[in-house]
Amino acid sequence: MPTDTVPRHPRRGHGRATLADVAAAAGVTAITVSRYLREPHRVASETGTTIARALSETGYMPNKQAGALASAGGGGARMVAALIPSIANSIFAETVQGLADGLQGSGCELLLASTDYSVEREEEQLRALLGWFPSAIVVTGRRHTAAALELMHQARARCAPVIEIWDHHPEARGDGFTQIGFDHAQVGRAMAEHLIERGHRTLAYVDSGVAEDFRAHERGEGFIAAAKARRVRAEHVTAPRAEAIEAGRQALAALLDARGRPRVRAAAFANDHLACGALLEAQSRGLQMPRDLALLGFGDFALGRQLAPALSTVQVPRLEIGQATARALLAALASGQPAPDHALPWALLARAST
Amino acid sequence: MPTDTVPRHPRRGHGRATLADVAAAAGVTAITVSRYLREPHRVASETGTTIARALSETGYMPNKQAGALASAGGGGARMVAALIPSIANSIFAETVQGLADGLQGSGCELLLASTDYSVEREEEQLRALLGWFPSAIVVTGRRHTAAALELMHQARARCAPVIEIWDHHPEARGDGFTQIGFDHAQVGRAMAEHLIERGHRTLAYVDSGVAEDFRAHERGEGFIAAAKARRVRAEHVTAPRAEAIEAGRQALAALLDARGRPRVRAAAFANDHLACGALLEAQSRGLQMPRDLALLGFGDFALGRQLAPALSTVQVPRLEIGQATARALLAALASGQPAPDHALPWALLARAST
DNA sequence: TTGAAAGCGCTAACAG
DNA sequence: CTGTTAGCGCTTTCAA
Numbered sequence: 001m002p003t004d005t006v007p008r009h010p011r012r013g014h015g016r017a018t019l020a021d022v023a024a025a026a027g028v029t030a031i032t033v034s035r036y037l038r039e040p041h042r043v044a045s046e047t048g049t050t051i052a053r054a055l056s057e058t059g060y061m062p063n064k065q066a067g068a069l070a071s072a073g074g075g076g077a078r079m080v081a082a083l084i085p086s087i088a089n090s091i092f093a094e095t096v097q098g099l100a101d102g103l104q105g106s107g108c109e110l111l112l113a114s115t116d117y118s119v120e121r122e123e124e125q126l127r128a129l130l131g132w133f134p135s136a137i138v139v140t141g142r143r144h145t146a147a148a149l150e151l152m153h154q155a156r157a158r159c160a161p162v163i164e165i166w167d168h169h170p171e172a173r174g175d176g177f178t179q180i181g182f183d184h185a186q187v188g189r190a191m192a193e194h195l196i197e198r199g200h201r202t203l204a205y206v207d208s209g210v211a212e213d214f215r216a217h218e219r220g221e222g223f224i225a226a227a228k229a230r231r232v233r234a235e236h237v238t239a240p241r242a243e244a245i246e247a248g249r250q251a252l253a254a255l256l257d258a259r260g261r262p263r264v265r266a267a268a269f270a271n272d273h274l275a276c277g278a279l280l281e282a283q284s285r286g287l288q289m290p291r292d293l294a295l296l297g298f299g300d301f302a303l304g305r306q307l308a309p310a311l312s313t314v315q316v317p318r319l320e321i322g323q324a325t326a327r328a329l330l331a332a333l334a335s336g337q338p339a340p341d342h343a344l345p346w347a348l349l350a351r352a353s354t
Numbered sequence: 355m356p357t358d359t360v361p362r363h364p365r366r367g368h369g370r371a372t373l374a375d376v377a378a379a380a381g382v383t384a385i386t387v388s389r390y391l392r393e394p395h396r397v398a399s400e401t402g403t404t405i406a407r408a409l410s411e412t413g414y415m416p417n418k419q420a421g422a423l424a425s426a427g428g429g430g431a432r433m434v435a436a437l438i439p440s441i442a443n444s445i446f447a448e449t450v451q452g453l454a455d456g457l458q459g460s461g462c463e464l465l466l467a468s469t470d471y472s473v474e475r476e477e478e479q480l481r482a483l484l485g486w487f488p489s490a491i492v493v494t495g496r497r498h499t500a501a502a503l504e505l506m507h508q509a510r511a512r513c514a515p516v517i518e519i520w521d522h523h524p525e526a527r528g529d530g531f532t533q534i535g536f537d538h539a540q541v542g543r544a545m546a547e548h549l550i551e552r553g554h555r556t557l558a559y560v561d562s563g564v565a566e567d568f569r570a571h572e573r574g575e576g577f578i579a580a581a582k583a584r585r586v587r588a589e590h591v592t593a594p595r596a597e598a599i600e601a602g603r604q605a606l607a608a609l610l611d612a613r614g615r616p617r618v619r620a621a622a623f624a625n626d627h628l629a630c631g632a633l634l635e636a637q638s639r640g641l642q643m644p645r646d647l648a649l650l651g652f653g654d655f656a657l658g659r660q661l662a663p664a665l666s667t668v669q670v671p672r673l674e675i676g677q678a679t680a681r682a683l684l685a686a687l688a689s690g691q692p693a694p695d696h697a698l699p700w701a702l703l704a705r706a707s708t
Numbered sequence: 709t710t711g712a713a714a715g716c717g718c719t720a721a722c723a724g
Numbered sequence: 725c726t727g728t729t730a731g732c733g734c735t736t737t738c739a740a
Contacts (some may be wrong), residue, residue, distance in 0.1 A: 014487070018733060029711055034735065044709060059508075065431060066484040066733035069419045077419060079465075087454060088667060088673070093447035100441060100468045105476075111433075111467045114454045129463060130492075131418040132433075133368070156415075158368040176362040212716050245656065273656075280660065302599065302627075303657045306634065319442070383727055388719060398725060420717035423732045539723055 012315065026054035035063065068133065078344040079109040080329060082130035082138040085117040085213070091299055092140070094318035095165065095325075099138065099165075102326020108135065108333075114256035117142070123148040128181040136329045142169060142179070143214050148211040152177065161332040161339050166214060166305045166322050168343045178332075178339040180325050182346050187314055188222025190348055191268045191296055194312075196232055198354050200266035200294055204228050206278070208270035209241035216270035219298065223268055236283035239274050243297045250279025256285070266294035266354070272313055279301045279307055279353060294354040309352030355700050367480065371412035391416065412669055415620050417492035422487065431465040434683060435483035436492040439471040439567070445625075445653055446494070448672040449519065449679075453492065456680020462687075469494070471566045475611040477502040490515045495569045496523060496533070506531065515686040515693050517541045519675050521569060522697045532686075532693040534679050536700050539567045541668055542576025544702055545622045545650055548666075550586055554620035554648055557588040559583050560605045560632070562624035563595035573652065587607035587616065601632025610639070620648035620708070624669055626655040633661055633707060663706030671698040 019030040026033065026046060036051045038042045043051070054060075068077035081101060084092045100110050111129055115122040123145045126137075130151060137155050142164055144152065152162045156176045167181040195203055205223040208216035220236050223292070227234030239251040248269060255264045270273035275297030279289070287293045289309050297304055297313035304311030317324075321344060328339035373384040380387065384402060384693065390397045390405045397405070408414075422431035436453060438446045438504040452465050465488060467479040474675045477499045480491075484502070484505060491509050496518055506516045510530045511571055542559070561576040562570035576589050581588030593605040602623060609618045623629035629651030643663050651658055651667035658665030671678075675698060680691035 003575060012732080016508070016512070020733080030733085031735075032710060033711085035710085038735090039410045042709075047709080060482065062485055063421045063423075063487065063733055067735075069417075069423055069718090070718085070733075085445075086451065087441075088444075088448045088451035090444050093444065094442045096466075097440065097442035097468060098739040100466065101470075104467075104479075107482075109486065110456065112464050113458075114448075114451060115457075125458075127415065127463075129417055132463065133417065133419060152532065154370070158370075245660065260619050276660065280720090303660065306599065306630065306657065307660070366716080373719095374717080384717085385719075385728085386726060391725085392719090396725075399726080417717055420732090421719075423734090424720080425715090425732085460718040 009140075015283050016063075017060045018063070019060070021056045021316065022051070022058050022060045024056055026051045032331050039231045065237070066331055077133045078107050079132060079134045080138060081111045081113075081126075081132070081134035081137045083113055083115055083122055083125055083129070083140060085115050085140055085159055087112070089113045090301065092317050093318070095285075095322040097289035097326075098319040098322020100322075101324045102330070106330050108330070109215060119143060119145050119148065119212060123151070126151055130155065134160065135333055136163070138163045138165055138241035140165055140327055141167050141214055142213075157336045159336065161285075161329055163328060163339060164213070164324055165325055168341060178318075178328060178341055180323055180328060180344065182344050183256050184218040185222035185225075188224075188268075188299070191219065191227035191298070191314065192223040192232075193230075194348055194350065195266040195268065195294055195296060195354065196227070196230055198266070198290065198294060201232055202262045202265040203232060204255055204264045204267045205234065205236050205238060205257070206267055206274055208274070209239045209240045213270065214221070216298075219270065235264075244271065244273030245277035245280070248274035249281040250277075252278035252281045262311065264293075266290075266296070268296040268298075270298060272297035272299045272304045272311060274312070275311055275353075276301075276307060276327060277305050279304075279309075281309060289352070290354050296354050300349060312354040313349050313350045315349050317346065317349045356644045362480055370417075371414045372417070375416070376405070376408045376412050376414045379412055379675060380405045390679075391701035392580065392685075414494065420485030431464050431487045431489060432461050433486060434466075434486045434490045434492060435465045435480075435486070435488035437467055437469050437477055437479055439469050439478055439494055441466070441468045444686075445670070445672050449676040451676075452673040452676020453680050454676075456677045456684070456688060457607065460680075460684050462684070471564050473497060473499050473502065473566060477505075480505055482524070484509065488535050489687055490517070491682075492519055492679055494519055495521045495568055497566075513690065517679055517693060518683060519531060519679055521655070522528045522695060526695065530569040530692065532695055534682060534696045534698065536670070537571040537677055539579075540574035541652070542578075543580035544654070545573065545668065546577040546580035546586075546588065548652060548702055548704065549582070549620040549622065549648055549708065550584055552620070552644065552648060556585055556616045557586060557618040558618045558621045559588065559590050560602070560609070560621055560623045560628055561590060561592045563593045563601055567624065571626065571651075589618075592635050593624070598625065599631035599634070602628035602632075603635040606632035606635045618647075620650070622645075622650040622652075624652060626651035626653040626658045626665060629665055629667070629707075630655075630657050630661060632657075633663075634667060643706070650708050654703060659705075666705045667702050667703050674698055 023030045023033045042353040113125040163178045168179045205220045207220045224236050297311050300313045300315040332339040376441045377384045377387045469476040487562040517532045519534050522533045550615045559574045593601040651665050654669040
């Protein structure tokens with residue numbers, strides 16, 4: 001007498017149809033349905049029709065956990081893990097939008113985490129996201145903890161593209177990671193040179209109060225280096241860590257009220273919010289821009305365009321970075337080739353404030 | 355003679371250590387390591403020490419696909435799928451930030467997709483994300499396609515919390531979905547009443563040009579209904595679908611230049627960008643605000659606070675919606691109880707433009 | 709063109 | 725306290 005074929009320990013909790021259910025409904029086996037879904041041409045068209053009906057009758061939806069586990073040796077989840085300093089920051093929000101748009105329809109889902117500008121938190125989040133074996137990794141910038149770098153290398157070793165966005169260092173590092181962004185030191189130099197060309201000889205760079213906004217710091221270093229090369233006085237100060245517009249206001253006030261050295265004639269800022277705060281402070285002091293004071297931002301936010309005088313700034317490829325990343329990712333995944341570095345264009349927008 | 359125990363078809367592609375590897379290194383079996391990771395107290399402390407060493411030696415990282423597949427009957431992936439109309443829109447970006455922050459450290463990852471304000475695209479994305487069996491679903495608003503609703507119900511049936519954010523309709527629908535947000539019709543009514551209290555008798559609501567921004571439309575309907583109830587003239591117009599500030603400018607121009615009916619004295623807008631555009635247009639026409647024209651926005655964006663006159667607006671719990679959603683989600687997951695609806699507070703900020 | 713068997717890495721259930 | 729067995733749902737390999 002045969003033993004009962006009903007499993008003694010059923011573990012199915014959910015009511016969702018499985019491949020086996022569809023197969024039973026279609027009178028075939030699971031593998032045929034699986035084939036139909038992935039390579040329809042390898043299934044007889046008659047069988048295909050039956051399967052298609054069974055598929056819609058059962059409302060089948062593939063279980064991607066199972067698929068990922070079974071294929072590519074337990075890896076190969078079709079998803080992209082992205083780590084961003086701050087999602088609320090509009091600059092990164094647009095990049096994430098570009099990334100999500102570029103991924104849409106590709107069968108790749110987006111797994112997102114915010115690091116709050118902390119490399120330690122980045123490492124922690126990276127560890128959590130890697131548990132899903134994402135097929136690609138997107139991180140922000142070139143600075144990471146040693147452990148995070150190690151994890152990124154491991155991911156590279158299993159052929160997952162690892163893309164560093166928002167930065168592009170001219171010297172390739174040959175570490176297998178892809179850079180998609182632009183050179184911040186170069187932008188900083190261009191900012192200083194713009195102010196110098198406009199005739200200003202006493203400059204300041206007001207850096208971000210966020211200690212780990214490395215890209216803002218690099219722009220500052222480029223700014224100071226360019227000024228020094230032209231033998232122009234330039235100081236590097238840091239904005240207080242407060243609401244950005246208010247912080248910009250305070251930073252300019254401190255700069256203007258300081259004694260014992262020549263008054264600053266032109267200031268560049270780590271971002272447009274800071275610069276707009278400074279612009280409002282300058283207005284309230286009755287300063288004429290750019291005659292008495294020139295102000296230069298970074299990011300080209302909507303606000304700066306609307307103020308009077310309109311804020312000169314650096315336009316950056318916020319959305320494009322995300323789109324280019326999605327394209328690079330998908331191409332690398334499709335071809336098996338590593339994604340090449342990609343420097344994206346930016347532009348200095350000289351408006352009324354300089 | 356026993357057959358060879360080496361598997362004939364090795365399928366491991368990645369180099370990552372598995373539970374079995376750790377177990378071998380520690381001289382125990384896989385299940386003991388698994389127990390140590392999930393319920394350390396159920397493992398002898400001596401064994402635990404050995405396992406801990408093996409864990410760090412091998413650099414083990416759990417494969418969450420496998421974990422999700424094995425537990426909770428093939429469901430139960432510790433991740434939250436969130437569908438947002440637009441990530442680039444700062445209003446939603448902050449909500450996503452709040453959600454990500456609230457999830458941080460909970461062991462739940464965030465799977466994000468943007469619907470571009472389209473219910474069809476929402477359905478499509480929902481289908482894609484559900485393939486991962488997320489343990490909770492977050493969608494925006496109460497309007498969905500019939501198929502999407504069906505999918506949401508299926509998720510509810512397997513006890514995944516389904517949360518509709520940014521909306522809170524006063525009449526509970528009893529469909530098992532949780533609403534976390536506020537009542538937009540009520541906000542619309544409050545906007546009209548504010549303008550009426552300030553003495554205006556010819557009103558307009560400038561709606562969003564985005565056809566599927568249902569919440570903006572509901573505010574408009576509330577606005578018009580409240581005006582009608584007070585027997586005040588009010589018209590409901592739609593902004594052109596252009597860059598928002600420019601669209602607001604054009605919408606106001608159209609309103610002011612229209613002939614054959616009393617001139618609009620007070621306008622409310624679907625968002626602060628539109629309202630700011632209108633404010634700039636009014637300025638350039640030399641109108642005195644609020645004497646000649648009152649303007650009221652929605653959202654409390656930074657820009658409106660900085661203009662002169664400062665824009666009156668509605669402050670909304672952008673970040674809080676995300677945070678409350680994360681809390682509700684995690685509580686529901688922990689308790690097995692459905693998450694209760696949650697109406698969040700908003701406030702009308704009367705500044706200089708009304 | 710279709711199927712059987714085995715395995716991906718992990719955990720539930722039960723046994724010792 | 726630890727191990728054995730079976731199974732999650734899918735795909736790979738090989739065979740028919």
